[in-house]
Amino acid sequence: MMGVMTINGRRVTFTDEKNVLSVIRKAGISIPTLCYLSEMSTFGACRLCMVENERGKMFASCSEVPKDGMTIFTNTKRLQKYRKMIIQLLLGSHDRDCTTCAQSGDCRLQDLARKMNITDVPYQDTRERREIDVSSPSIVRNMNKCILCGDCVRACSELQGLGVLEFTRRGADALVSTAFDRPIAETACVGCGQCRVYCPTGAITIHSNVDDVWDAIGDPNIRVVAQVAPAVRVAVGDAFGMKDGTGVMGMIVNAMHRMGFDEVYDTTLSADLTIMEEANEFLERLSKGEDLPLMTSCCPAWVKFCHDQYPEFDRNVSTCRSPQGMMSAVLKEYYRDPENAGGKKTVVVSVMPCTAKKMEIRWKRNYTKGQKDTDISITSTELVNMIRDFGLDLQMLDPEACDMPFGLGSGGGVIFGASGGVTEAVLRRLAPNHSKQLMDNIADCGVREKKWIREFSIDYKDRRLNICVVSGLANARTVLDKLKAGEVHYDLIEVMACRGGCVMGGGQPVILGRTPREARTAGLYRIDNNETVRKCDENPLVQNLYKGMLKDKAHELLHVHTEE
């Protein structure tokens, strides 16, 4: 449908916008919302997007289909009054301890209150205080700060196909909760943190481990060794006012050195190891014709999802540890040698775009010799907090290179941070050489298509490989259901729990009003394009590791052990 409407006295044309709100925003007029998320169903609860027509009728613009000839006003005196009152009512039943809130500064409610010049709240909070749920290693739920916008409820069910969170009770007692109000850790929650990404307030925040890191750094008997995941480098800059998707790995390394990390390594190295192992596993399964399709195991939220919801596919999931797990296992093995250890205890800290990684490090099957390899996992958001806490301005720092001997990864490792990256890296590994033509062909085979579920085929030797790349667990559910029904046949399935992959992980900085998915993805591909080494098997560190440390220990250090 095409048409013209009048917004605040100006003519605005529209085409296929699904609601009036989109037309208004397209016209460059900002209108506040707390419950509207373009990728999810329209909820219409917050009422902030109310507009007024020429007859004085008010309606929620998110829930109204654009019609030709409409006349609306977005900022009349009446609307201003109501909007302000809505925010005041929300604040009236909101735990307003902003100064000690993890979300302070990034809170949409706080932002709106400031923009609307709200300086007093005439309503008293009479709700009973709810206990804070800290049961999950990934997220913290403080329902005293919940404004019942339902964003987390929809993220969990519509994006992630889980539906762990739901509205319960009603009226003044309404509460977003789990089944039977169980602690979140006792539900099917996979720790992906997407609820936290969409929460406009501090009701759901990252379970912070920053203090643990400072404690380790402050202990002179501890060597703090860090690894930084691919997707972190294109997101941290956002929080320091840089252009979305700017690659800032060198600045991160500089900042971490200054803060007291003894060594900073790049998880792209273990991403390369992952590809070495996973490609082998894939070829082996192909030749035996067993346990196909191979499903990737880099994403812990997906691994838990598959195990909980589709145990019949347990055997299909790769036995490879995630890059985080492989890196930490290699680092710990290196420092097991007393000569390398130099009498110090080694603490491995991973910096991840992900809240589920905090859960993964606790899984016993990822342990080596009965010990936890990754001691502390923090998210990119927590790293940002540490950098700010230390008083550094990232933008002012000169880039520094990672340390050796584990500081170099291939371009194939860098693109792990984007949905399709793991598959592309596998295909590069299977490719006979590194010609520009071949690399371009792989990039264009469909692996980078802008879809949540990508399906494509590629020729390998004498057979045709059917591949599926999927991101978002609700989309993964669709694929697995079809697979179960025998409607589709694949040889390889890559799954990332968060839509778009780790660049949009639950631990990444969330910048008010921006969805930097494409910018961050492009940022990773840009870094990859700049790398000389783009295939994991060309990485000299990988070659050295296989000749040295991993010679007899690849299985022990790089794969999960399910025996116990």
Added chain:
Amino acid sequence: MLERSCYDLADRCIEKHGKKPASLIPVMEDIQDELRYLPGELLSYVAKQIGVTEADAYGVATFYENFSFEPKGKYEIKCCDGTACHVKKGIAVIEALQKELGLSKDKHTTDDMQFTLETVSCLGACGLAPTMMVNGKVHPRMTPDTAVALVRELRGDNT
């Protein structure tokens, strides 16, 4: 762990209303009619069978006052405190019953599982205010004395 018969009941209810998400409320109602409460464990089972999430089913069950996760007493007394009953001193009836049965605003069922006392908003019989309902039967024009007498009669007291 519930008895096998409860699961059989759930299966029968699901079969009657169809294995679909829309059957959630009718199935819950049937189970509660039969058992006089809705065991949480059974709700989880029903949710799984008809394809709704456990949290969703819990959300529906807590939305409606009528569903109860607590076992109810043999006699389920609903005292009305709707507008008409309230004006006609329904509160006094409720307070008298609470005193007689040793119940309170937070404790609804007697320890011997004989009586459950609930306050409801309207029984739709305002002309007969103040009203109370015992296991589906409406008792009109109650006073604290007649209410207590009724409870004693049900309990089999001779006094």
